[in-house]
Amino acid sequence: MARKKVVLRREEILEATVEQIKQRGIATTRVADVAGALKVSSGLVHYHFATKELLVEEAFAYAARREMEALRTTIARSGSVVTRMKALIRLYAPTGQAPGWRLWIDGWSAGMRDKGLHDVMRKMDEEWKSSIVSLVQEGMDNGEFHCADARVVAWRITLFLDGLAVQLVARRGALEKAEAAQWVREHVAGQLGIDPAALGPRRAAGQRADIS
């Protein structure tokens, strides 16, 4: 009962799959779990997605698509480049419980053996970096940023955020959230050639810079 159009049902299933994977991880998520979460038969999941492998890959692609949309929206907003960069950091730095990062960490691991998954992650990473590059370039062009190579800067920022995500997941609790946030600001600001305070939590500028 409650029959749905294919597109809607597929999206619903992908959404549920992403949620289950965040909670249980890829390996321990059963297609029965996904079906159960939607109160639907496991047969239906297979009706829409032939194999579990395909389901997982499409779920990652779905999650990646949503993430990239959010990124593009943030970047396309009005306001100074610095302000948008700040928003971007708040969106993606793994400060907080960062349930989204759990998904990507699982993806890195599974992607080492699953070609399809690997390609999905790779494509997302390319989009992510090219978005950062264009934002950084915009800042360089209008004089807000002072750095040499937008591509290298984008890589280094990505590197740092990935590493931080690993640390905050692999050593939950060992690093203060506030300290991590401070490091992100310092690192990004250093890369962009701006004042770390400009990326501070509230006001864009004009607060004490109590860092070494």
Added chain:
Amino acid sequence: MARKKVVLRREEILEATVEQIKQRGIATTRVADVAGALKVSSGLVHYHFATKELLVEEAFAYAARREMEALRTTIARSGSVVTRMKALIRLYAPTGQAPGWRLWIDGWSAGMRDKGLHDVMRKMDEEWKSSIVSLVQEGMDNGEFHCADARVVAWRITLFLDGLAVQLVARRGALEKAEAAQWVREHVAGQLGIDPAALGPRRAAGQRADIS
């Protein structure tokens, strides 16, 4: 046939388990794979390790122990602190195919749900960082390094290497090995307040520093 003392057999099995996990990943490694690699029955593996979960955890602990021994050996060598830091980077930077990193990336993922694994990884990370801290501190004390806080520097170096590992695995081939090595040198040197050329591939010092 070919009976072995428990300690030896256990070590052999752990070694084989690590190898299998590097190749297949945690989830898709069967205990039959481990047994098969040693040309031994699966019953024997269970004779030494009650459950697969235990086997995997101990395999990670074993790998971590070996890695930490190598680290301590490198750090305890004679020579300047810079030289030892250079050796350390060569040992751990995920330049090359880095099969060791595959293990840790799997560990990060599985450790999010497996308490025992999580603790193993956490302990190794603590040891790793405290080793780095003491090396950095030594360099600060004898004037080779110029930085403010050894702990923060150790964290940032770790962060960077982890992030780089992710990038080189998640986007195999997209980043030139040489460029990655260059970035590691720049980042580490920047943190330590020294000339990146001092961490260069061959001679300890006295070569051109062709970086921005």
Added chain:
DNA sequence: CTGTTGACTGACGAATCAGTCAATAATTAC
């Protein structure tokens, strides 16, 4: 109102694998 499509079910087949256990071969103890 009726026929057709297609989303959906639920039971089932088939395969996979972790873990058990009784039997056996090698080692050690005495």
Added chain:
DNA sequence: GTAATTATTGACTGATTCGTCAGTCAACAG
């Protein structure tokens, strides 16, 4: 040399889970 001990086997079980399929029923077209 014999008994006790211990490492090892390999066949087996029980549980799990992916994927299939024959059939049901809602929605819609005509």
